[in-house]
Amino acid sequence: MESSLLTDLGIILVAATLVVVAARIIRIPSIVGYILAGLIAGPALGLVEVTEGLHLAAEIGIILLLFLVGLELSLGKIREVGGIALLVGLLQVVVTGTGVAAIAWAFGLSGGDVLFLGVALTFSSTVVVVKLLDQLRALDSRHGRLSVGVLLVQDLVVVVVLTFVAGLSGGVELSALEVITDLARAFGGMALLLLAAGIAARFILPRVFAWAGSSQETTFVWSLSWCFLLVLGSEWLHLSVELGAFIAGVAIAQLPFNHDLRRRVHPLMNFFVAVFFVTLGVQMELGAAFAAWPLVLTLIVATLLLKPPLIARLLRSRGEGPGTALRSGLTLGQTSEFSFILAALALANGLIDEDMLSVVAAVGLVTMGVSSFSILHADGLVEAVRKRGLLPLLTGASKTEAEEGDEAQDPGTRGHIVVVGMNSLGRRIVRDLAEAGEEVLAIDTDPDKLKDLPCRTLLGNADYLSLLEEAELKEAGLLVSALHIEDANRLLAYRAESFGIPCVIHAFDQSMERELEELGVRHLVNSRSAGIEKIADELKELGVFGE
């Protein structure tokens, strides 16, 4: 049994691992590593070509990524930044588009190319930004939410642009009526999708998922199924798959298993998104870009140096703090993967030639690569700018405002006790510890078992490192596992040892004890011997057993 998809995936993943692991040593972001791997496996060595199967895998990557963003951002959070994002998103598109068109015009390009570049390079990359914000766990930060908001507004504009470009074939323009019909269909479709998702989120999904309850596998497959159904709906309505996936995520973001679901979708997303970025590199044809290097360089510099302050100033003008505004600007300082799709579509329709496709690809690759660094080091860059007194220049803030910090970090918790496994033992331990004045965090995979506990709770599976990070285990004073699962207990003991956190483990089977002791477990709770001791005590009280 052979499969070309399997072979292609094998080459892509092996190339990605080699480049990403090597890139990690010199602190190059994984996204850059993926695209480099794609360039090596595709244009350089010719090992892979993008087939239908690979294209689908890459698309699943984007879908899962946006589904995760939706899960992260509930309706309330979106509403909070919606107005600003809408205004800034639209203004930025207009101003950047005009700027890029002006540069293209200055280089003497034809009217069609000027218009094309102005449209193609104005958007920022949803996939790059969301992936890196997710990596930084900053999706929920103020600048994270603003950036995602702006990107979603841009996605809506993309729908409009694609409607036009898809209709322009061989230079034949659409009639006004057709334009209106297409746009009405796009916005009507979106309204329909939102309405369907809203009704499902309000009346159907909570009940259906509550019934699935503690079955993680069922919940997981149902959630993915819901996501893909909305994506399919989105496609049918001629909307972007990203939009469908995002709305699907938002629709179930308020459900109690949301955090656990995010942790479970994450590895799947990582797998498919790696395929997406590598195939992006595979598809690059950069030959003509070298010949047009002055134009390419100017566009790169403009995108990297002018777009961030433009967005920062727009956000600042809407009352955002200077630090938040600049962070958002730095986050959005690249062109979008959409520019590749648009270029391919325009090329297919005879609107541009292959040289223009190459220019767009080169600008996209470099700006995505460089902005990956600026996103990952945004805090450091903002501080450096602040210290050099450049914040007012870049954001339009006054000197006094620029000196004040913003986006206060949550100081987090320290010295708390994390208790995993809310069986009878776990629940009793949690109650007694809370009563003794300890700050306790209870974890279980079953939402019912977390009910009525006198402490903070976290739903999820302890196999996931991200769950323990969310539980701030590194800052905890003690980890207690009451689980009756040998593998999970061993892993928790191992994690605790790695983090240098003392731990107590339920050693329900004597055969586990030695190994757990070797893992440095501070105390072993043996329920069987404790129970038998209890019986012995009772027998003594009854006078049937010797003292």
Next chain:
Amino acid sequence: MTAITFLLFTAAIGFGAARWLHLPSIPFLILGGVVVSALAPLPADFLEDALVLGLTVMVFVAGIELSPGRFRFQRNAAFQVGLAQFVVLGAIGMGAALLMGFNWETGAYLALALTASSTLVVVRLLQRERQLFEPFGRLVTGVLLFQDLLVVLLIPVVIGLPRGWAAVGQGVFGTLGLVGLAWVVLRWIAPFAVRRLAFDEESLLLVVLTILFSFLGLSFLFDLPLVSGAFLAGVSLSAFPVNALVRGQLNSLSDFFNALFFTALGAFLTLPSLLELFQVGMLVLIVVVVTPPLVAVIAERAGFSARPAIASGLLLAQTSEFSLVVALQGVVLGHVTPEVFTIIAFVTVVTMVLTPFLATDRVVWKLMRIHPFKRSDSFADPPENHILLLGCGRNGITLLELLIFGPHPVVVVDDDPALIEHIRESGIPALRGDVSDLEVLRSAGADRAKVVISTIRRKEDNGPLLSMKGDVPVLARAFNVEDGEWIRARGGHPISYADAAAEDFLNWFHEEWLPEGTGGTTAGRAE
């Protein structure tokens, strides 16, 4: 996008139906696939990709879960039971296939498909009943993993047979080469990569998948089946802590691809004819009738008492997801017809659906009644002033070891004949019987004892005892708060091991943990 959405949606319905009926999900996923393909055929290329990817991930994860340490104390028993089931069912399967008119080649595939039981179904049932880490749970897990290993090692032999012994030899030699490589990765490379390089989750996933694809590449190079490479790649990551660290990363991949795999498999099937349904019935009968007594006898011989031995046999009475792998391999290579593939798939579906109905306490108890041990269900004179221990499973045995050093004689009642025999051999009076039977309780002197200790799991089974105990104190084990209240309401003393363990923890916490600090709380201690 339409095809994958259809498959996922079908899988979602399959999971829902399985949850509603409290049955394993795999049969519903396969049947869902059958229905979808009948209603709207999916693209063949897409189905093939879904099958290959799903198969690879499933077998890879099965290899990672091999973890021999999990059943180290039941290794010999697992080996004996696993081998016996493999050989006997394989031989009967081959005989049945020949009687049904199939040739030797097809017979080999059918036989191999009958030999192993389903890890996915059995582990889920054991988890549901909280028996995964009981000795018999470990035995069953060990048997499953041993059988998976045997099937994967024999696949190159079976698919090499039609091409002659040279091809078989090449397959075996190549497999052994990969086994050697897996050992090297297991011992040195994977621990170094995973532990020392301290990857983040994204890089760890990439490294793990690179190991998988490297093995797949080598299996392709040695002309071995894909499953051999995938399984051995998994084995190379099966040692702790590597397996534990990668499990979280692979769980969701596994859930996603398994859902796609089984649904796509269903979509790949043809509907069976009447003759094929009859053949399915015959093979199901072989699996369901032969496996339980065979496993029970071998498990008892290996030292297990009757109840866990019978329970093990019932749990293992189904064919495996690996049977589907074998059949798929055969049909893709053209060694077996799509009809034989359908037969194997339907045998798997039916036996998997039957398992939750067969592996129940009720069926175990019924089979115990026909256990060939000598029965002795009453004492001539009911004992007096003794300690009566009802239920002598794992916890009961440890308790018994304590009680026999006390001042009062101990009498044991349990429904497990092998266990009772063993206790009698130690010179302790013991009675085989149902602890919820008043006659048995009277015969054991429950109303004349100094104290009765019950370790029975089902609280309702304590009802007759609590109703006839008179002034005799009854200490009954309570497995949760509700059980405790139920027992107390009927005049018993509930004993909660969980509460006892919690008290043990809290003693340690207050006496040893906190005094080391200053603040009176763990947070204060941390400062």
